[in-house]
Amino acid sequence: MSFISYLISGISLGSIYALIALGYTMVYGIAKMLNFAHGDIIMVGGYAVFTAMSTAWCPVWLSVIIGIVVCTVLGVVIEKVAYKPLRNAPPLAVLITAIGVSYLLQNLALLIFGSAAQNFTSVVDGMPPFLIVTDNGAQFFTAVEPGVRTSLKVSMETFLSIVVSIIIMAALTWFINKTKAGRAMLAVAEDKGAAQLMGINVNGTISLTFAIGSALAGVASVLMCSAYPQLSPYTGSMPGIKAFVAAVFGGIGSIPGAMIGGVLLGIIEQLAKAYISSQLSDAIVFLVLIIVLVVRPTGILGKKIREKV
């Protein structure tokens, strides 16, 4: 039973990683840049939801929408102001600019909200756990009565993370493959010049990619802060790195790859935490990544690019 419980929490954590990794991988696919500020967008989203929720008049659903909108706008603004002027610049210059944006967001948050961690109230605060398994059998949406031993408990946050992620991934897959805008994104990722010749608005498509990626980061921030209710200016950096790892793990630039990579990474992390060592779980995650990349240098679903002279 405990294995199943670790597995479920791993999938839940992994689906949050997957949402963040999607932002990384889409931006990488289309702009060929590592958006190091992506993790900090999550942090900003968390603070936006936190601020909105702490005002009395704002209901939870509106706070969540505010958070997602703030992230989306922020992502597009960052792209327009910081990355667009560097469209044809050397990749390292863009990378350093992204690092600069990341510093900027962290320090802005530090100035406005202070360095102390805030206690984030879960968006499903007060709701009973989704599933409990006791000696009497499984029960859904039932609060645990005091004194009753549960062998498996799936909290509402865990359930929410998994369901929301599945819905979003399905919607994204549909959007990318079936709509005109989504296929324009694929085309721009494949070949920017040729896409422009085909009449695709390249700048608009890139902005759209950043908007979608940042909106996903906004959703991820709500889910992550609900599951791990601590919010500080550096909240976003470690999940950001792990999601980046997940994106590379699955093959960077590949959308299903990011999903699989994220979920696998979450499972590996939780199982390592449970069965090997909780302090060394990060080291184990990175070790697995290194082994995977050495065996399969382009990640799980990455495309092999043959170099031509």
Add this chain to the structure above:
Amino acid sequence: MTKTTKNNFITCGITLGLFVIFGVLSMTGVLGSQYSGLLIPIGIYIILSISLNLTVGILGELSLGHAGFMCIGAYVGGIFSLMTQESINPSWLRMILALIVGGIAAAIFGILIGIPVLRLRGDYLAIVTLGFGEIIKALANNIYLTMDKNGLHFSFAAAVTDADKETSKVILEGAKGIKAPQDTNLVLVVIVLMICMVILMNFINSRAGRACMAVRDNYIAAQSVGINVTKFRLMAFTLSAAIAGVAGVLYSHSLTMLAPKKFDYNLSILILVFVVLGGLGSLRGSVIATIILYALPEIFRELGDYRMLIYAIVLILMMIFNNAPAFIALRERIGISAPVQKIKGIFTRRKNTAGGADNG
């Protein structure tokens, strides 16, 4: 004297001169204690950034785990000093041995990491080096080492309990880090810095250095003219790791207590920022950028919390101004590109076609 040699002498001269001037100023008390305290860390960071420049600028591979090699050097060197604190005297001899041991340890890790990692290229290599840095940090965070008369006792994730209480000496304490003896002084840092710089310059201008640059500029062409790509890449990577390890030894011996959380990926990124802003492949640029960027937050100290914000904005604006195609065109039109070209190596990107002549 060739142009390269002259350039190298100028770079060494600038670096040595700056340290002599500021060292004298700090000794005579003209430079306040606030700035005097910066000299040793600046020296150490210069060693780090020139060593990273070898990987990023000359080898052309993005490494995000440089702090990991520094951490290995810092820990191995520190452990060595603590273990031999009684047996090896005077302290300068112990320190020199610690530097060598720390450098060799980092080099060994450089080879071990390099063999699998250098099969990869580009962003994949970057992420693996990042992962390596995080692994080293996580391990350092959980290692406990105690020495007593029976030898060393070490364990993961818990304090050592099997050591003899009376004779034992705690060397590593997990997240608390390492308390190496404070043997680093400014003269030593400057000497080590100059040695590292000369080694790097000679490496870059050697057959191996030119081979690395050929691989950076065109992998396939380099292979086709018979360059042993793996060998030279591994050589440069290992040298870069070893020098970072040496810097780590200096670093751990300059602080009363060094916690492993210092060696996170932000440190690697910070060094990378120095290297990129200084100019890829330009050692002189790395020196100047490190001095400016390390001192900048200190100069802005009166601004308090706003200083890191300003730092971030300066960083973004500098990158856009120097690299955006629109700004490059604008600079050329209004004719300020000439002075910018003159301070080449500070902010401009080294042109790939410039060959080996311009790495001073």
